Amino acid sequence: MLSPEREPASPISSRNSSFDWSKVVLNVALPFAGVAAALVLGAVMLLLLGANPLAAFSAIISGAFGSTFGLTQTLVKATPLLLVGAGICIAFRANVINIGGEGQIIVGALAATWFPLSFASAPGWLLLPSTLIVGFLAGSIWGFIPGILKARLHVNEILSTIMMNAIAQQFMNFLLQGPLMDPAGVAQGTFLAQSAQLPHQVWLPRLVPRTLLHAGAIVAVVMAVLVYFFLWRTTIGYDIRAVGLNPEAARYSGIRVPRYQALSLTLAGGFAGLAGAIEVMGVQHRLMDGLTSGYGFTGIVAALLGGLHPLGLIPASVLFGALLVGADKMQRAVQVPSSLVMALLGLIVLFVSSASIWSRRWSARRKIAEQRDRKEVES
Amino acid sequence: MKGLISLDVISGIIHTMIGLATPFLYAAIGETFAQSSGVVNLGVDGIMLLSAFAAFYVSLVSGSLALGLLAAAVVGLLMGLLMSLVSVTLKAEQGVSGIGLYMFGLGMSSLLFKVLIGTVKTIDGFKPLPIPFLSDIPVVGKMLFRTNILVYCAFLLVPLAWWVLNKTTLGLKIKAVGQAPAAADSLGISVNGIRYLSVCIGSVLAGIAGASLSISLLNLFQDNLTAGQGFIAVALVYFGGWSPVGVLGGALLFSIVNSFQLWMQVLGAKIPSNIAVMLPYLLTIVALTISVNRARQPAALNKPFERGES
Amino acid sequence: MRLRRAFIAFLLAVGLVGAAVAAPFRIAVVMPSATTDMAFSQSMWSALMIIQKEMGGPSALEIKYTDNMYNVPDAAAAIRDYASQGFDIVIAHGSQYGSSVQEIATDFPQTTFAWGTDVNTFGLPNVYAYTAAAEQGGFVNGVLAAKLTKSRKIGVTGPVEVGDAKTYIDGFVQGVMSVNKGITVSKTWTGSFSDVALMTAAAKTHIANGADVLTGSSQSVVGSIGAAQDNGHVMWFGTQADQASLAPNLVVCSQVYDWTGMLREIIAQHKAGVLGGKTYVLTLENKGLKMAFNPSYRLPGFAKAAAERAIKGIVDGSIKVQP
Missing domain, CATH: 3.40.50.2300 (Response regulator)
Structure with a gap:
């Protein structure tokens, strides 16, 4: 039902075709143009609020890139976006839309909290990687359920993932009020909805002192590269993309479409779960409500910005992370209500997703021109 | 818990269900129009939020609930035009542009609330309007016929939408555009025109859904008033198999389970409240899983129309 | 030369004072x-x-x-x-x-x-x-509620049973029980901080079940307002902020967190060079917690007297409220 890859190239020819620089330039320039157009509207809103748009926009840039802390914070925000987005890429390539990122992040984080707290005496070299794996597995279960419901019983994944998000949220509430609630909070009578602190050996090492930047950022980049190899260099990946490009054709060529769609949802869930685990292990060191921060949705946006390509996603999530960090800084600098940031992000998404029409038109013209050239050569 | 089967409790459950189902009905039937024409509008929640604010603000300032309702419809229409422009004319990926619309509506409604009103306030919304004779029937009358005009209209919308979609030329055109846009185009139907219209019908109804919260059922506005009800409404369209009657079934099921779990909590059932709150979400999936009748989705759902393409 | 030095000193002094101002x-x-x-x-x-x-x-x-x-x-x-x-x-x-x-x-x-x-x-x-110490005001509200309820049924609503929402309600229940153990307090939790529709439905359910007093975490006041539009004979007890302005005919009394005393002290300490190291607990005794009776609600004298006895008891330590 989704046709993410509207460019004409078939999987086989795209593998062999030479690198198309002009297309890359266009794909980079258009999102920027979209962001710029949205910011112009944002400037009008800022003026109406009595704030200086120039001061606001320079705060966005200085907030995201102007200091070591801003830069690292950008990367901290980019990490979950990259992981969730990598999963979204797989799902989109198989023609399924995963709205369930929020719930998958939550269960990944839940598992990555419960597991090390239960095995707190295990050594770090064992506990840390196995916690990451447990987070991935928990998320993939949360993706597998809508996947198998779609494959076997034709239950639409938009319906099931929306419902699964709510179920995950309530499940977390339940655990944070009882089994996982911080015993210290119970003892002090504060009863806060948070877990105990994770054992130190599963804390992801900080890459820059006095910042939140943690080794999870590296994990995310490695995962994005792995997803690229998976999608473009393995048979399963090839089949997934064939399902997405043309489900009918894939069915005729003997590919079991439902199975691959279920698989892609499972993997998408896994990556979102990993994002949740890494947020807990790298940033907060304990489970608290509000940890998803909308990454399940903004990850979809980042994936689109990155052209639904795992490698394009790396710069795209950094840029989107910068935007989130910069916009918060803007709020602090010119003291406008923080909801302006959300409205602005919505506009940016609308503009950027609209701008992709010119990229498609351009490729379509390219295709026609190539066909004409080919005909001339043949005749 | 043992009191759960008394007449009072059952009528209480149904009364609460009707209130809870109202915004879902408007929003999900609206979304049925949009999706029948081939456009998934994931931004319903954002439209509901901005319209709920508009209805509340205009009612508060002007003192007229009718003007408030009109404002909600106008805001819904404008948001619908924006969504159509982005997803029909500019052919943006619908899932993503819908999320953009949602974020915009969420942020904008909260921003305007803070700037124009500043703090939580209440207004006198639509008053209950007992229907003569019907409201005097014992039990049933109190349960069904003593509520306000927006609630009655939500339920009247179901047969109306069914009639429009199945018995009128417009409805047939909408479905044709959603099933086989190329064929519809060759018959001289303006595919994009019909899609604009359907998305706008849907968005105006989403706007009224928002108004039903802020000036009829809850009579106040605050940040994120809908709390994701627009997303549930989208899910109910899939549940209902793109038919207004199916959507009604889904909205009633979801709402009655919700109202049932509240009663269980009030009567002191020994299950954790979080598990009770999960029930409507869980049962919606389960109900769809075991139901035999699963309609096929409109063939061109989520596909922008390009003349000359397949 | 001396004049010049004096002039510079003068400028410096003005500058310093100016900066200070x-x-x-x-x-x-x-x-x-x-x-x-x-x-x-x-x-x-x-x-x-x-x-x-x-x-x-x-x-x-x-x-x-x-x-x-x-x-x-x-x-x-x-x-x-x-x-x-x-x-x-x-x-x-x-x-x-x-x-x-x-x-x-x-x-x-x-x-x-x-x-x-x-x-x-x-x-x-x-x-x-x-x-x-949210349980203290909760206790006072509970005493008031127990004195005022006629149906002997009280409804509690809230999003999630954690933090000071939990301690407030635990104190409230102790207050109710200290007056009359025969009163039923039933609780509903909606699991969401923003879902007003569900909070309203929860409040309506309590009322339909016969409750004439509602309380709960501060967010859920909006739910009871929606519910009271159908049925005006319900009382609400608030916490955290004075909620009387929201619903003047509904709110009986609110426990108010008053941070001003603490803020004044922290600012004065900072100016004196003390930057921290202390924990402030708002209590009825140190006036950080205040019971704001809604002036437009006509509170019967016996109820108000009971509430004031409870406040006095908590302040002098004769009443102990468990968090």
Whole structure:
């Protein structure tokens, strides 16, 4: 039902075709143009609020890139976006839309909290990687359920993932009020909805002192590269993309479409779960409500910005992370209500997703021109 | 818990269900129009939020609930035009542009609330309007016929939408555009025109859904008033198999389970409240899983129309 | 030459005085919800506004805010940013910000950090912690509710049973039971902080079940307002902020968190060079907790007397309320 890859190239020819620089330039320039157009509207809103748009926009840039802390914070925000987005890429390539990122992040984080707290005496070299794996597995279960419901019983994944998000949220509430609630909070009578602190050996090492930047950022980049190899260099990946490009054709060529769609949802869930685990292990060191921060949705946006390509996603999530960090800084600098940031992000998404029409038109013209050239050569 | 089967409790459950189902009905039937024409509008929640604010603000300032309702419809229409422009004319990926619309509506409604009103306030919304004779029937009358005009209209919308979609030329055109846009185009139907219209019908109804919260059922506005009800409404369209009657079934099921779990909590059932709150979400999936009748989705759902393409 | 030196000294003096006058005291606050939430965030925001007025307006006290910081890393960035901008006091108004405050406070030893609600200052000399003994006002509200209910059924609504929502309600139930053990208190939790529709349905369900008194965490006041439109004979007891203005004919009494006393002390301490190291607990005794009786609600004398006895008992220690 989704046709993410509207460019004409078939999987086989795209593998062999030479690198198309002009297309890359266009794909980079258009999102920027979209962001710029949205910011112009944002400037009008800022003026109406009595704030200086120039001061606001320079705060966005200085907030995201102007200091070591801003830069690292950008990367901290980019990490979950990259992981969730990598999963979204797989799902989109198989023609399924995963709205369930929020719930998958939550269960990944839940598992990555419960597991090390239960095995707190295990050594770090064992506990840390196995916690990451447990987070991935928990998320993939949360993706597998809508996947198998779609494959076997034709239950639409938009319906099931929306419902699964709510179920995950309530499940977390339940655990944070009882089994996982911080015993210290119970003892002090504060009863806060948070877990105990994770054992130190599963804390992801900080890459820059006095910042939140943690080794999870590296994990995310490695995962994005792995997803690229998976999608473009393995048979399963090839089949997934064939399902997405043309489900009918894939069915005729003997590919079991439902199975691959279920698989892609499972993997998408896994990556979102990993994002949740890494947020807990790298940033907060304990489970608290509000940890998803909308990454399940903004990850979809980042994936689109990155052209639904795992490698394009790396710069795209950094840029989107910068935007989130910069916009918060803007709020602090010119003291406008923080909801302006959300409205602005919505506009940016609308503009950027609209701008992709010119990229498609351009490729379509390219295709026609190539066909004409080919005909001339043949005749 | 043992009191759960008394007449009072059952009528209480149904009364609460009707209130809870109202915004879902408007929003999900609206979304049925949009999706029948081939456009998934994931931004319903954002439209509901901005319209709920508009209805509340205009009612508060002007003192007229009718003007408030009109404002909600106008805001819904404008948001619908924006969504159509982005997803029909500019052919943006619908899932993503819908999320953009949602974020915009969420942020904008909260921003305007803070700037124009500043703090939580209440207004006198639509008053209950007992229907003569019907409201005097014992039990049933109190349960069904003593509520306000927006609630009655939500339920009247179901047969109306069914009639429009199945018995009128417009409805047939909408479905044709959603099933086989190329064929519809060759018959001289303006595919994009019909899609604009359907998305706008849907968005105006989403706007009224928002108004039903802020000036009829809850009579106040605050940040994120809908709390994701627009997303549930989208899910109910899939549940209902793109038919207004199916959507009604889904909205009633979801709402009655919700109202049932509240009663269980009030009567002191020994299950954790979080598990009770999960029930409507869980049962919606389960109900769809075991139901035999699963309609096929409109063939061109989520596909922008390009003349000359397949 | 001497004249010139005197002149320079004069200029310096003027400059110093001018600087002292021009440079305001600076406070930044980071909050999890909106400043307009009629609850936790607004209670701090209103207190800051009062203090600003007392000190002589924005020229004497500069206040910057960041609200809706539900996500902790975002809040941490805001806290660190305000600290690095040289604010005198940074208030991290959310119990979830604890670990962030602990980390950042060690990097900015010249800045005062105040955070709550919690009791832990992490042993740092520049951190204040603050919390509210919500169970105390809960007890008083409970006594009032028990005196006023005719149906002997009381409904409690709220999003999630954690934090001061839990301690408030635990205190409330103790208050009700201290008057009459035969009263039923039933609770509903909706699992969402923003789902007003479900909160309203919950309140309606309590009323349909015969409850004539409702209370709960401060967010759920909006639900009972919606429910009371159908049925006007219901009473609401509020907490955190004075909610009487929201529903004058509904609210009987609110427990109000008054942070102004604490803020005054923290500012004075900071000026005197003491940057932290103390935990503030708002109680009825230190007047940080106030019972705001709604003036437009006609409270019977016997009920008010019982409430005042309860307040007195808690203050002098003859009544013990468990959190």
